[in-house]
Amino acid sequence: MKTFLECIPCFMNQALKAGRIASNDENTIKQILNEVGKMVEDIPMENTPPETGMLIYQKISEISGNPDPYKKIKKKNMDEAISLLPMLEEIIDKSDDRLLTAIRFAIAGNVIDLGVNREFDIKTALNEVLTQDFAIFDYDDFKQKLAETDEILYLGDNSGEAVFDKILIREIGKPVTFVVKEKPIINDITINEAKYLGIDKIAKIISSGMEAPGTIINMCNDEFVKKFYSSKIIISKGQGNYEGLSGINVPIFFMLRAKCPVIAKDINVPIDSIILENNYKKEN
């Protein structure tokens, strides 16, 4: 997805929000805003938003001297999500379709996204997503693709969300390669959080090499790129991965809630829609 004009004030908002998390010093935060302001001119509108996002968050880390401003927040989000597990297990045990319920959980987890300007409450989000109709629902395609393959490439998104991803990985019941970011970027999952959650016990973990809040294929490492293009089924979680990967003609299933109005418009669904979209079908 290309960058839209609406993304620019949003970058500034994100810089303020992340600046406040990275630093308590008003002058430092103003300096972050100054630098992001100067960057506007150089934002290539044909690039995807996470490419610019990466530069902005790198600038925030550089100016604040804080390489992982969301460290505490990630821990808090993961622990909160873990505390919901007994409730989630009960819901899934009672559900008619365990896989679909797990997909709904995995999308609900995507609401835990601090990069965009929205309040969130995990329990409310869970309840909503469990009952909300999908705006795009390529579930039959998904099940068919899943049946046809022995390995799934699973692109993680936020750290807290990964607690829910674990449930989906278990319900999929086939070998999964779980992809994390190379370095801390906003609240995205890296190898550290993945290990904290024990994802290494149920899946193979690889890094995409990305330092951006999304997956931009020409910035990824060779191991990931090879895996990406040879996979028969890829699960892509969240908005950042969608922004980077939409339009690439491979069998990706996007699972996300369209919290950002620009992304919702790009997908052609109302804001706050939940989608399970077969990208391959769309592109072919």
Add this chain to the structure above:
Amino acid sequence: MKTFLECIPCFMNQALKAGRIASNDENTIKQILNEVGKMVEDIPMENTPPETGMLIYQKISEISGNPDPYKKIKKKNMDEAISLLPMLEEIIDKSDDRLLTAIRFAIAGNVIDLGVNREFDIKTALNEVLTQDFAIFDYDDFKQKLAETDEILYLGDNSGEAVFDKILIREIGKPVTFVVKEKPIINDITINEAKYLGIDKIAKIISSGMEAPGTIINMCNDEFVKKFYSSKIIISKGQGNYEGLSGINVPIFFMLRAKCPVIAKDINVPIDSIILENNYKKEN
């Protein structure tokens, strides 16, 4: 009121919004955002937000070549407000306190503010403001000051809003000097709109000399400044005038709805509060 860090992403949002109104060309709007981005570094945080707002909207006019981007919108807002007059007259005739109802109307009109990022609907706003409790309600002070003086200085704000101001001016029933902006700035009222609404028939109209979306006393013309400091009662409408004048020790009554979270925080009221505040009491 000084500029807060939150104002900076808001300036960028306003630039996008106004840019879209001033131009249909995406490159022109991007150029506006580039220039506003570069301005961030030079924003003096000790200045009031309308001082920066002025520079931003001037830049938008300069780049788009459109000296009055809100011209059509002002006309539409005024005509919409005029169409409500029969309803307003009926409400005021039935009310127990005509002056207070007129004040409520004048504040409701303040919701017609396109400079901030909010949807608005005049009728909904009217109904809300007619029943909403005031968060600050110095009405007794106001009536007392009004009784003690023979002339009122009335600082206008938005163009559509001025339809409601006319009702309040009539209910005040004393000579009023109505203050307009010198040049078009967002949807603020200038001499052109004031004449269109016939305010010159019921009040003396003067220009403050301002080209900013608010009143910044050290940028005003001599006539206004003299009048301002000699007035026994000043009615100041809206957020922009508040931002410029809060903290000045003169008998100003602020009438506004605190639509902006930063202004609400500065006044120390919840967002969307309506206030009739005796600034003089607060400052003494």
